[in-house]
Amino acid sequence: MIPRCLRLNRLVPTKFGVSVVSKAERPLFQARILDGKNQIRSLENDAFFAQRRIEFECPDDFASIKLHASFNVMLQSRPFEQSHEKKLASAQQRHANGARAPGKCTVHNLSSYKPNVAKTAVLNLGLTFNTGSETDRGKIICAVKNALSLVELSRRDAARTRAVSVLSSFRHLQPSPLTSAELQVVKSLCNNKDIVIFSADKGNATVWLDTNDYVNKINAFLEDFSTFLPLRSDPTATLRGDLEKLLADVFRFVPPPQKTLYYSLLCNNGRAPAINGLNKIHKTGVPIRPIVHFTRSPLNKLSAYLHRTLSPLVGKSETQSRNSDNFIDKVRDMVLDDNVVLASFDVRSLSTSVPVGLAIDVCKTALKSDQSLSDRTAIDVPDLLRLLKFCLENTYFIFRSKCYKQVHGIAMGSSVSVTVANLTMEGVENQGSHFI
Known part of the structure; x- marks a missing residue:
């Protein structure tokens, strides 16, 4: 489990290149842990000598000052410790089960097809979830071009220059947000021509529908010859x-x-x-x-x-x-x-x-x-x-x-x-x- 701040770019889009980068991330993570421990030791040393100076200056009130400081430290650190423990437990569970946290999108199955738990979990991520590891620059450039046409003429050149700067910084290869099992689920759903999957008209929901039912509904709408x-x-x-x-x-x-x-x-x-x-x-x-x-x-x-x-x-x-x-x-x-x-x-x-x-x-x-x-x-x-x-x-x-x-x-x-x-x-x- 490598933190995102320590993950390296996959500059070589091959299996061997990704393996080399993954192996390099582990010692980098260990170095970060060692650096954190050294900082903790240094702070503990500074705190020890600070306590000795306070004890020398205020020998009668030192016990009360230490008790008050310890209580404040406990109050300040408790929310951070609980947050870190919760984050670690969630990461360990995902790593152990090989699955991500459940999505927030509701799935409505109106078809005769009965999906398994894995397919339902993938669709719970929502239809707007990014499933690709490659950035589709073509679609992004087209969208940016259409957006630039809405900008005022006096500011359009400056906006275009900034957009070009951002687009040129995109990485060609990024880790896939889906596991191999989830990618297989997406592929199987795309190959299933008996069902159609759309977002609902309102709300964050995904709808399953038989292809024949969907076509019949569209045709019924178009049969209004008036x-x-x-x-x-x-x-x-x-x-x-x-x-x-x-x-x-x-x-x-x-x-x-x-x-x-x-x-x-x-x-x-x-x-x-x-x-x-x-x-x-x-x-x-x-x-x-x-x-x-x-x-x-x-x-x-x-x-x-x-x-x-x-x-x-x-x-x-x-x-x-x-x-x-x-x-x-x-x-x-x-x-x-x-x-x-x-x-x-x-x-x-x-x-x-x-x-x-x-x-x-x-x-x-x-x-x-x-x-x-x-x-x-x-x-x-x-x-x-x-x-x-x-x-x-x-x-x-x-x-x-x-x-x-x-x-x-x-x-x-x-x-x-x-x-x-x-x-x-x-x-x-x-x-x-x-x-x-």
């Missing part, structure tokens, strides 16, 4: 061409310094957004919540840009409540009759329930009344609305190699759709408040 229609082919290539034409037309009169935005919104390698479902285990029948992975869509960059442009307009309504505390502050001084009932309304399938025409009208009103819009974008309001309409109306996705088009509502999974939906709800609330 909302979704199957497509004969993948429209991604056509969508990319239409996007290029629209951007070229919009940016004709944009100042040259803003032309870099035109190239950043283009897409050359987009794919159809995929749909899957998260299980709502807190509801009867365990329905699914559809999730569209819009990050690989050709419109992802345009959606993110429109989201950044429109998001400052959200939350300015008088009916807006940031959280429960804000709601309590608003109703604290209200005097209500005994027959007043507090009702809570929830929108079912918000994205498919928001008409595109209504959403565009609400956004148009909000954009025209925004005095700081020119600070965020050089595109005028009519062209912004053209881009927004194009992004909201292209509502297609793919499931099991079959493409579908969403007939009603705004695009699911798009970042700007969330902003537009919130703006639309605020507009509806403002109109409805006049009748109350």
